[in-house]
Amino acid sequence: MIAVGARWITYSSVGIAGIGAALLWLAVNEDAAQETQSALEGSQPHEQLLLPSPSTESVRISSCDFKNLTRLSSAATASEAKAAWRVSRQELLDYPDGSRAVNALKAALTSGENHILDTSLRVSPGGELQEAPSTRVYLMDLLAQLDSKQAAAYSRKVLQESTNSDEWAIALRNYTWGVDNAASDPFLREKVFQLLTNQVWVEQPTSGFLEAFDFVPYTQDPALVAPLVSLTKPGQPESVRRAAFLALARVFSSNSTIGLEGVNQAEADEPFSAVRADAMARADFTRPQDVDMVRAYLLSSRIDSAEFALFGETFPQGGQFAGPGLTTTFKPEPFSRLAKRDALARSMIEGWMQDPALSSRRAELSKIHERLLRLTASAKKGGYS
């Protein structure tokens, strides 16, 4: 046995004027705002609502009212932008006339001004941003905090027109915040599919692109599992592969059946699939469908023995990532439920060990059985059974 494990490595180691002008003449059109809301719910076109309308009644607002927003729009460095973003949020939330604050933000967004920053799109628990890669992403984040409906409407436009994967990530998040039942929304699902299959973005992944994988466990859309599985394959950029593995783990933990079925279908022609071994090792034997799928898996003659060995080493897989997602939250499975799963799995495996049809898988089953004996004994000692 080689004892390694440490990575033992040495280390050497568009303009301000435009925004100001936009803020000076902000359209405050309540009818337009209403139209935006109803358009979202009724899926009518609404793109024009995002543009300041010179023809509607306008109200003069001093740009001094939103001086931190102006600072954010024009920030040239990451630290300036982050600082302005933080104070803008409260400035906008505290502004007495909410619709004017929203219109100020929309004007800043539609002005075209954007500054690329040397920071990544980083997420905190609850989908909150820690930092953003551009001033526009910060502005889109603020809009969602101020008015999730209008942010969703604006996001729809971004998802139809933008070619920037970081903007897509925040637009997808904003859309889920502002639309009811967004997880089953066909537009959202289609856009997530487009994101996952955008070859340019796959080859040059941004942090926003990777964080957007969270929309697969969020939507629980079986059609998104196959493109996600394809991103785990050798040859894909390492960061893409790992993010895809993490997203799949969260799919399995939230709904094992969709994950298992999706991976099974996606990998049907593969003699060896690490991701399929991982999926099967996360099967929940309290679900009859999972039991059937694992049994069929073990009976398959087309699967390489190396994959069964991997499955035997890892069942029941307990590794999860606990990081923040744009839309999903880490929900550890209650240990009392895990103990129940282990007990059921043990009894099922004991039956399979006597099953002549599964005699060729006896080595793997014995290994799993030994592990489950230890786990169930441990659960008993810990008071979980």
Add this chain to the structure above:
Amino acid sequence: MNIGNILQRIVLAALVVPAAALAQYTSKPLDPAYYMQEPMKYTGLLSAGEHSCSGAIVKDTRIMLSASHCVFQETRANPWGPSPEWFLRYASAKFPADGQGRSIRAYWYFTGYADAVRLHSMSSPQSFNLDYMAGYSYEPLAEEAAPYFLNGDSAILQLPWKQTVGYPSGLYRSSNPYRYYMHGNGPWTAECKTTLGSYILCNEVSAGPGNSGGPVFVWDAASSRYGFAGVYVSGAERSLGDAADLSGINAMSEDEWSVVTSAIESADKGLPDDGTLNDGTPTVPGNGQRLSVFGNSSLIPHDQSAVNRADMTDFGSTTSSRAMTRTFVLANTGTSPLQFTSDRPVSITGRGARYFKIRSQLLGQLDPNEGQYLKISFSSTARGLHRATVVVQSDDPETPEYRFAVQARRR
């Protein structure tokens, strides 16, 4: 230098206030007779398939902390590792036999999608900065858990004396009798510097391959104990041909502890019915009073502006003007009593403030590990989405105004 001398130094260090004359910077094997001394008694070997790492039992006897790269291997086709096993205070020339250790049922890798390998390699400061994991067992993994610092980076950078322990088995050939003995170094006072976030490098201190996940303990003079502050994640060792000795440590921050704690509570205990937080957590004194807010057992971080259903900051929607009430828990997760600093310590601000009402004001003070309920209701006849910010004033030195957003929709 023989093993007896090293033992004497380590044991002295554990029993008395450290002295410079005892400094030892290179990891050496320890006699098992002394494994029950602090801080060695919390340490063990983590077997994860082909790899071995180190770890420590901290905070709760069922929680094992280590480095995430021990169980999430970028070199594997499937990066999630096989079921890890725990060997408390292991001592042998041979690798432990499969199935002889304590089972770690679940392990959690604390990272975001983009941080899994980030846009850099896994062997980068950006990745090491996030390189910690928590494993959880059904049953206790040690007799007691090590005390810990809420802000490990401050402890490592500001307090002088450290001791590090672990299993650097990669230093040895397979025939060496001390290969899988617990090793230790310290107390040492080498200069440490933050490289990125909570990733800290300490010059002239070395362990070796296999020590990843090994605990870094810092001497707390106030309690006369060593407290856990972080885990080894990288390093360089002269004896392996490197130009210098170097230790890379991922210090556990308060935020990281919050995630671990809320995960464990969600999976296991949850908050008791009386709203108090009293899990017997041993913490090292000196961290002061600390206000934390929980919704549905999930921590609501200070300044959280994004609402969500999981922690109840998103109240949901209602079609009537009847009040919807949500109950939060305000807890003192520090080590000194926390005082609320005004007659009305909780207030609501922001655009939708008029739709939210505080149904229970907080009174007096919270002792460490104590909590109080805070009820907030929403009612509105005006249709639409309403948002506001809850502000709690206390004498928490870091967040005297703890703020978080709430939202509700009137249909």
